[in-house]
Amino acid sequence: MNKLSLLILLPAFLSVTGCKQQKAPEAEETITEVEAHKPLPPKYTAHYDKSVPPVRIDIEKAIADSVPVNLSKVASSIEYFMVGDDKYPITDVVATNEGFIALNQPKLYLYRKGMKRKRVGLKTTYENWINISGSGSKISFDTVTTRLYAHLKRINQDTGYGEEYVAELPPLDSVLARVYYLYPDSLPNRYFLPPKTSFIRYLSPDKYATLKENKDGMDEGVTLFKLNGDTICTFMAGIDPTTKRGLTLFQPPFFNKIYRHGDQITFRLSFCDTIYRTRNEQTYYPAYVTDFGKLRLTAIENIQGKDRKNKAWMTALEENAKALFIRTYKEGKSSESGWLDAGREPDMPPEERQIVYLKSAKKTFALPVKAQGLTNDLDGGLPFWPDGQTDGYLYMIRPAKELKAKIKLMGSPKQKELKAFLDGVDEKQNVMIVVK
DSSP states (O other): OHHHHHHHHHHHHHHHHHHHOOOOOOOOTOOOOOOOOOOOEEEEEEEESSSSOOOEEEEEHHHHHOOOOGGGOOSSEEEEEEOOTTTTTTEEEOSSSSEEEEEETTTEEOTTEEEEEOOSSSSOOOBOOOOTTTOOSSSSETTTTOOEEEEEEEEOOOTTTTEEEEEEEEEEHHTTOOSBHHHHHHOOOOOESSSSOOSEEEETTTEEEEEEETTTTOOEEEEEEESSOOOEEEOOOOOOOOOEEETOOOOOOOOOOEEEEEEEEEEEETTTEEEEESSSSSEEEEEEEEEGGGBBOOHHHHHOOOOOOOEEEEEEEEESSSSSEEEEOOBOOOOSSSSOOOOOOBOOOOOOEEEEETTTTTTTEEEEEEOOBBTTTTOSSSOOOOOOEEEEEEEEEEEHHHHHHHHOOOGGGGGGHHHHHHHHOOOSSSSEEOOO
């Protein structure tokens, strides 16, 4: 943090001293040593608000049945963008005031409807982007300042270890207008992060959230922090009791999620039934409870490697204003021996299900397995299931070849834009489908 403070203060210091030399070169310079910023302890103690009971999402009951759900139940508009080929697959998408910025790792592009994509002026190599699984954020955008933030890493030549930092780019219109690329090392504002903050979510230009782990490496809460290292608050969330690591077996499924819903940070921890929201910088509350019933897999069962057949767990979670979208996995049954025994238990394959909770109806539905998503009644295109979310938008990415092969154009007026898009798309491209 000492290095960070010096990097931040040095340009301002040089600017001030330079002005003094030009205006009054004969004056003596007085150099005042500025102490490095020392990260402050938590500003708030978390308050857990239980005044409103969480909404119950009955997963066990839903996956016992299959119910088709129309896309119009959760969205009213749909847009299509050509987003490159498989050489540089998209790993992150953020909404901006003009369109969507996607990280075709390692390149950043701005995608606008009906326009060619525009390269954003940051240039770096593939290995300099932080490798984040799950819902960690590699790029963030502030709609007020129009600044883009990139979550990167570099090797510390003194220690040999990678250091993670957030780089602040100039306003978007300035970056798009540049003739020469910006390189991360040339950016004046770079904020080096404390260790174990790779799973982060953007809240505002200087405010982020990260998972908090316990001594056994299990996530047990979420910490809000500023880029100068100050801690704002830590929200602890109850998970299943776990045994000491010892000789126990750590294996899937671990699934956690941090995302922004409006202005509220929302999170779910591994082996925790509850989905939490922060109301402000010190208050959080239980928003939803996912009820797996007898299918639920506990942390101890998983960590100790016990039989998981007929157990189900969450593998993905997205949300918009109208619904929650949950993907589950149910372990099947298998017999590795006794195959000559006519009375043995029959094999059953594992099963993945797509679960939709409709907020207005307060009902939970499991989509038919063969449906492969929500029935697209907006324009008769592919069934839709979100790969990700950004600022109220949901998106999925599919090969253009799949769209051309599976979409049936019936001459309907609502397919006019879709037909025009398909006529002009290169089947070697990928397509980003965005709904809101």
